Amino acid sequence: MFKNAKKLFAQVFMVLLAASFLTWGANSYFVNTPKSIAIEVNGEKVSVSELQTEYNFRLKEAEKQFGGKLSQEFLNAMQLGNTTVNRLITSKLALDEAHSLGFRASPVGLRAQIVNNPAFHDENGNFNKEVFRASVSNYGFSTPGYEKVLKEEAVKQNLYNIFNTNINQDDYLVKLFKHINADMTIRSLMVNESHIGDIPAITPAEVKSYYDSNSHRFTAEETRNFTTLAVRADKLKDRVTVTEAEAKEVYDNNPEAFASEEERQARHILVSSEDEAMDIINQLDKGADFATLAKEKSTDTFTKNKGGDLGFFVYADMVEAFSDAAFNLEVGAISEPIKSPFGYHVIQVTEIQAEKPQTFNEVKNSIIADLKLERSEDVYYDMLDQVEDKIAAGQKLETIAKELNLISNKYTEVKRINSNVTFATDVLPVVFDLNEGQVSDPILVEGQDTVTVFAELNKLNAERTLSIDEAREQIISEITDAKKQKMVADKAQELLIERQNKNSLSKVAAAHNMSSDLFETAGIKRNATGAPAWLKQMHINLLFAMKEGQALSSLVSTPDGMALVELVKIEDKNPDETELNIFKSQMSNAWQEDLFAQYMLYKRNQASITINESSIKAALGSAYVSQ
Template sequence: MFDSIRNNSKILMGLLFLLVIPSFVLFGVEGYRKFEDKGAVVAKVDGQKITQSEWDAAHQAEVDRIRASVPNLDPKLLDSAQARYATLDKMVNERLIARASEKQLLVTSDQRLSRYLQQDPSIAGLRGADGKLDMERYRQLAASQGMTPEMLEARVRRDLSNQQVLAGLQASVFATQRQTDMALDAYLQRREIQLKRWAPSDFAAKVEVVEADLQRYYQDKSELFRTVENVDVEFLVLDVAALQAKINLPEQDLKTYYEQNLQRLGGQEQRRASHILINAAKDLPAADKQKARAKAESLLAAVRKAPKTFADVARKNSDDTGSASRGGDLDFFARGAMVKPFEDAAFALQKGDVSDIVESDFGFHIIQLTDIKLPQAPSFESMRPQLEADLRKQQAQRQFAELAEVFSNSVYEQSDSLAPVAERLKLTVQKAQGLTQTPASGAQGVLNNPKLLQAVFSEDALVKRRNTAAVEVAPNTLVSARVVTHRPAAVRPFEEVKADVRQLLVQAKAAELAKAEGQSRLASWKTDPSQANLGSALAVSRDQAQSLPQAVVDAALRADPSKMPALMGVDLGAQGYAVVRVNKIVPRPEVNAQQSEQSREQFTRLWAQAESQAYLASLKAQFKVEMFAEKPQKMGD
């Protein structure tokens, strides 16, 4: 077959030419460019392009990060036009800072990079008892982020260099106490007000509605009576907990496991030792170090000649002040507690033995082993519950690893039912009703996983009624669901919601009556302020709203200070109406020195952020930032 293709290659090329060229004529070059839609440029920074695919990838990473922190957040908020544009703006700022770092020749030295990596908690945890970095685990850490160690270090170096762009600017910001006080006095200004409110509930008895009013309100406000799209589902869960419950453990398996782990179950051997330390730092000159060793050897000869004098010799000569007063006693310790040379020597001694000279980073040690505490092995019966739990968990995890692929493949290959895989793996088909696309706040359980809900409300599941793919909703937990009943969002029938319509309409009309009464009183009191019947005076500010509606506080703070006392009305919507009289400005209470300093530091940070934003704006002009993606309007505009 392949020979015939080779022999007739010119004919095949001719046929391809005849097929491809007309397709360009019929469909145009743009039809082929659709394969590159993801390469559309959405922004440029100093000529460098940010493509649609880069934007999409960055936003998905941002969404994953936020979902990990706030699992119950509405997915629609994260995928809004505003959220997506915020990600693009962040990408532009990062590119700007990187270009500024290059232009300003900001670099990170090897010493600073090394110091940063040593202090990084995720890397510090990879060091062993001897202080050395476990390179295999370090490579695994880098690989988990899709990088080699060299790539990880290059990225950290680049990030540290970029941080210098804004670090100098932010560090240079300094706010005096006077500046802080002036700003906070304006922002946290307190005003004395008096208030009179008219609540809709006080007017509800005066409202009369007829059937026609209810019908009209139902038609005008139909969205208020729309149900949320929801489904009834069947689902299967494959998890370690379910597998554990089905595992039968033969008695012999438990005994074998007990014997294999006897040393671990009994704990570690501990040793008690005393020591005499002669200090000799690593960088000590050779001559001084030799003197220290000679002193140690002299003391070793003395204690070997009279072992019972070890404690007295330690008290008089040991440079370890912490243990010298106790005759050199270090109490009991297990492996891993001491530096390695000391540990190796101590665990090689017999009780009562005195070691040779042991050199460590601290100097020269003479060690006397004073006691050995062997681990006490618990009995089989006392350990049975723990042994069963451990062994069940281990076997369940092995089974899960074996069955996970079978589960995933089966729900996909037999997508018209969950029954076959349930029967095959001995799982129970569970049911749930009224599942919505957005998890309820604080809701728990496998069905409240955003990824699973996204799969349940996909076209494949809703329209084609296929099983969802196996979704990992938690470690060692896979779930597949199947839609049984789908209820699209719809306006409920009038008769079904008539009582709710009446309640809402009465509330709305009562609010109108409250507003009318309040406006009438306001007009009267403005004509004759002495007749104003207001409540007790209280002080309000942005940080002390006194449990008042925000609209009341905002109105009070907007009042012109030159025209006080000022009388004004505030429409509270469904909460009715209020008349507010702003009497005067109230001085802020005195603060102590600590509070004053905290305020100044906080104000300095806010000022530094504002300076950073201004500097970024100047960089956008300097490096000619071009935004091709349309900026969405703010919500409510």
């Protein structure tokens, strides 16, 4: 009963606690009880427990925003710990100020906010205390704690509303709207190496001079020569014997375990919305052909041309929602719309193959294979012991491999990053920490429970400076690139001077047969939206300050060469009534936030604030920088 409610509560909860300044201090009422003190604001204490809870909440929000786990270096750069501390301080100040101004929350209003929240409703759409309790508990709240959070957020919202600013200067807003939303069109003449002549031949003297000036840059990276020995359970199966009698004994002890799973054959029509799915169901109820509708309507490109047929599958083959529906349908029946991560399914089961016992002969080979794998794990651990004993006795890995009939590999001049080394991700970091002649401890391969690798460093090839002959090819390439870039820049500079005389890139392009290299780009905004990637913000600012027909006085670097850029036109966008009202609301909100932030800064400067740096540092580590 709580499954959907929890999901909906999560969405509502995130909006409540992450979308505005009201999140500050919300975690004060999580279930954990504080002990040591992290912050004290005008005598009110914030515990380390509260701080950690708030930090963890903000960390999860950041990971959700950036799409996954964040490195410690990234978190340090974000100064997430400092942000958390400052928000908690601001929260306490805002609540104190709101109380001092006499702001209170209406118990009736708060109760209505809870009762009317869909996240706390049962399947019939009615408020349910058990759903409410389970939902808030799932996010670490007690029900009184959650109610107290709502109360304090309402009080702080009253303070925030003081700074609401209604802007009625429509003339000013129209000018500001037009300024922000202006569209710029530019014309660019692209100059690249196709516009220059042959590169002058590079002389031996140039090569030597370049090498002498840059020899420190021409280095051979440190490499390692090493041997690896891998012990793998899957390679030891052939050393294990399993008789048919042993397999028969396993079968006889539990024949039910070898029964085949129930399989179902079904077809489906996948669409993007529930309304589309209901429309298809209505058509099927009126006698429409399922296969025809699948070909016409389904977005599943793998099955639509087969009438939606999925073939036979067991329960675990499909996502849970799909299997739940398919394994509860009778043959020929049509499902209700079934939502999955792929969209909405209309499902029809066409055949059922019930679970049935399998004879010993049908499963004999799989039992023998399983027993071999199981016993090979015993051999695997015994083999590990033997390898480690021989390493301890001073034997080389290559010798050990021959004695135990294991596989070893020799690698030479391997760099730190090399995908040709087996299990490189796990092995290479260890190899580059070894001394010559040293054998590693057992290296566990991630994701492989029964694979262990040993590595022995045979030779360390230190980083060195390349000779001029070794670096010659790279030197010639770099000199050639530098000459090309200079020739392109010189050509572009000539065209720029010519453009200043002719007052038009079109005329310059035509005079040099470069019209195909002339491009117009429209719809460029002041914030660089719509601009080519090579056009930087400083160039955009300069162009917006120009008159039509003027050009940038300097060249702009592009990935392929240089560009000459001139302004074609700037078009103001007059807002309609709806756009103006939206813009007015946005500006009011922005000014409100700014005024509130300035006021809170003023209150902070007047407040008595104690920050326990050592406790915070112990709790948050490098994510917090001492203030």
